[in-house]
Amino acid sequence: MAGPWGPHWAQIELARPAVIDRVVLSRDRQRQYADRVPVRFDIQVSLDSKAWHTVRQVATRAEPVMLRPKGGKFAGVVPAAPPPPRFSDQGPGASAGTPELQAATADEAGLRNLALGPRAKAAASSLLPGYAIHQVAHLNDGRLGNAYSWISHGEPSWAEIDLGDTYWICHVALGSDSSGQYRDRAATRFTILAARQYSADSEAATWTAVYCYEGSPVHTRTSFRFAPVQARWVRVVIQASNQDQVRIDELEVFGQKDPIPPEKTKAQAPASSRPAIESREMLEYAFLGEEHAWLKAYGRADLDPRLVPYNGRVKEYPRHVGDDRVPLVRLSSPPVLDGRLDDSCWQGASRGVARVADPYDFARGPLACSAVWAGVHGEDLYLGIQTDRLLSAHVAVVSLPDGQACGVLTWSEKGLRFNTFAEGGKLVDSRPVEGGSDPAGGSFEVRLPLAWFKGWREAGLRIGLGMGGRHTAPEGRAVEFGLASVSVAEVGHCQGGVFRVRFRAGDRPVHVLMRLPAPGTSWELLPGETRLLQVPAEAGPIGPQATLGFEDDRGESYVLHLFRYDPLGRTLALAGDLAARLASRGIDVSAERAELELLAQRHKVLMAG
Structure with a gap:
């Protein structure tokens, strides 16, 4: 809210009298504007909106902040993602037998x-x-x-x-x-x-x-x-x-x-x-195309960037569901970089997920998911990456949120390297990095010096994933991290209509204020304390989904887009609609409905596990 020049006020009327012990306010928590910052003000309370009592007088100054980009083109240079190298037990580039x-x-x-x-x-x-x-x-x-x-x-x-x-x-x-x-x-x-x-x-x-x-x-x-x-x-x-x-x-x-x-x-x-x-191959190809269309229509896959409005009728295409933004915390200890992701320190790190389309393998399905854990220890950034399929030799694109200080974590016959590029995709530098990988299992662990990402404390970091996905940009889908004292991560997947999300405080107390799905709910975590939050799932068109949004006690905003892909549920819903339409025309579909009921029971069991 922007006020006129000179003294002015803003107030919140609570639904009922309550005991309060803090007020949090900010100029712009998205860090896109740095002007009009309040530096001298009073905090007052009242029970009847007539008699006001001053509980705090504030006189401060506007601290300089690093603004986040307001959108636009990714500033980093990333070439098209090459195919992933072949691998064997002997490592990258070795004969696969x-x-x-x-x-x-x-x-x-x-x-x-x-x-x-x-x-x-x-x-x-x-x-x-x-x-x-x-x-x-x-x-x-x-x-x-x-x-x-x-x-x-x-x-x-x-x-x-x-x-x-x-x-x-x-x-x-x-x-x-x-x-x-x-x-x-x-x-x-x-x-x-x-x-x-x-x-x-x-x-x-x-x-x-x-x-x-x-x-x-x-x-x-x-x-x-x-x-x-x-x-x-x-x-x-x-x-x-x-x-x-x-x-x-x-x-x-x-x-x-x-x-x-x-x-x-x-x-x-x-x-x-x-x-x-083979007719089976033709059917599989058709099913993959249909599922890919679902993912695009409901914002879980990238669209062809060449799509433009046409004929005056198609003015807007489906939008991708937002990317995750999660806290970046300091790890209690550095992980062993063996690619196994089994170190206890990852239990205190935040986790975000990027989803892209890979509609080429019927057995695996068209949705490719990559998760990243990130944490700071000393002067280094540690990343743990788990993907259900390796789509390219580009494992991750690491940069500031606007693409500055951009480099590509690449897996090749030389092992893990951090490559930087100039305009035109020309390789400028290729540095070996300390890390471990299990490419057959799709997992990687790596250490990157934070000195490579100047300004990361103020701006945060962007981890691009899913390079090589259908219509996915060379910089990948983003998971953003902002420095904080509380971590957040989904635990397991949605079961029984509930997502489970773990919050854990770092080395100091932290106040968490929920924005979604229960606005206004808040709680305090003591140092090292863990809280498991149950988030009710919505019945999305292609699977259960939920958006979890919250702020920490510095007013920083974070969001997790929770989702479990459920193609069988979508198929059963469409088949049920078809049976209803046929029945309305006098066609006997009792046998088909009996089959659908059996499948529905099987589906219920699958989604509960």
């Missing part, structure tokens, strides 16, 4: 893989910059897998093989990552072209479409057969993929110099058909 996959030299009919010929040469319309592991030459190097692949710089794109001479061909095979390690960047719509005379333009009359595909992502090596044609150049024009840049680990072309006899060709499909893909 899977033998190197080789491209076929011939198909089942004995037709040679002409792409491996001595005069065959690969070309492409573009190449993802900055990653030497992905090369155009990998399109026909005879090896399969992400480490021997080409990635485009965006769709549409094309990749081709010049066979070096004209041959009869009837079979092309390709995949995204035939080792099965990665499920992103797979083609979903493309056309295979063949030509005897070359043209850079894919629309030129010299090209003949021999196969058109549109369907579920082509993750691993898949064969596409067609009626024999003569060609020297074979081009795959990619119109769409399940991520912005498509990956092809090998482009195989099978044929021979002479016309191909019928006995060497299997039942050929016309150019507009699709390969035989």
Whole structure:
């Protein structure tokens, strides 16, 4: 509230008389403005709003504060997140025990893989910059897998093989990552072209479409057969993929110099058909797409940044649920940096969660969650990170809330390093950091000198997580930490419609004032005291949810966005609505409702555990 120039007053009328022993006020707890700070005032109380008694006279001065950014572009420079490295018991970059996959030299009919010929040469319309592991030459190097692949710089794109001479061909095979390690960047719509005379333009009359595909992502090596044609150049024009840049680990072309006899060709499909893909895979792909849509619609996943209002009707898209902001406390002792997150000091640290979409694996589901614990000991920042899947080599982006002092905690064949970048994504510095990891379990522990983050005491810290998620920015989703004397963390997950949240005081007493879900509730914690708060869950559209907001005795605000994803509950609700609509039309759905009731009982048991 802004008052006029000169003396003025503001008051709060309580619902009933109460005993009070403190009043907390501030200019702007969000730290976006530093002007108009009250420095001389009286605190008065009254039982009838007529007779006022002064209980405290205050004369102070406006202390300088570091303002938080008012929003806008993230100031740090973070390049696009590369895929996570392979790992084994021997550590990052070691062989995972899977033998190197080789491209076929011939198909089942004995037709040679002409792409491996001595005069065959690969070309492409573009190449993802900055990653030497992905090369155009990998399109026909005879090896399969992400480490021997080409990635485009965006769709549409094309990749081709010049066979070096004209041959009869009837079979092309390709995949995204035939080792099965990665499920992103797979083609979903493309056309295979063949030509005897070359043209850079894919629309030129010299090209003949021999196969058109549109369907579920082509993750691993898949064969596409067609009626024999003569060609020297074979081009795959990619119109769409399940991520912005498509990956092809090998482009195989099978044929021979002479016309191909019928006995060497299997039942050929016309150019507009699709390969035989398991119906289950098609259903899984559709379900993942539906769940991904739920996450975006209800603010649990990032949207495509290219979305803009159109047609005068779509003026606003779903907004992402806010990011967590939690207290940063001093740890009682430093953790052992072995990646296990089992040290007792983490029980006194705050925990925040970032959620992004990874809609590529049906078994794991499309929601990827990463949790971070943070604490200070001495002059160092300690981070504990747990993720249910590692989406990229960028484990965390650490900076001030506005992106200043930004660096990327990266996991590579060299171990854990802290990298900083200049404009254009150019690497400026790469420093090894002390830490431990269990990448198979998705957990990391690391120590970072606080001297790297000048101004952290006043501004706080931002930990970016979920890099590599669908449509997630390079700096990730944020969990912010502000220096305080009380920690907060969710304990377990929502059970029986209740979230459990642990508050723990540091080395001094601390007063906690709740803002959500019970405004005005407050309590005091003694040094080292723990309080377990039961937070009732709301029935959200895709799972139980709640927002926990509170302030400490310095007036700093914090918020936790509690959530448990419940796709079965959402499915049962939709199925129940469908059964009701069918019943209203006179259709007997008694058997279906009986099945739904059994599933509902099973769902109740699952959500209670």
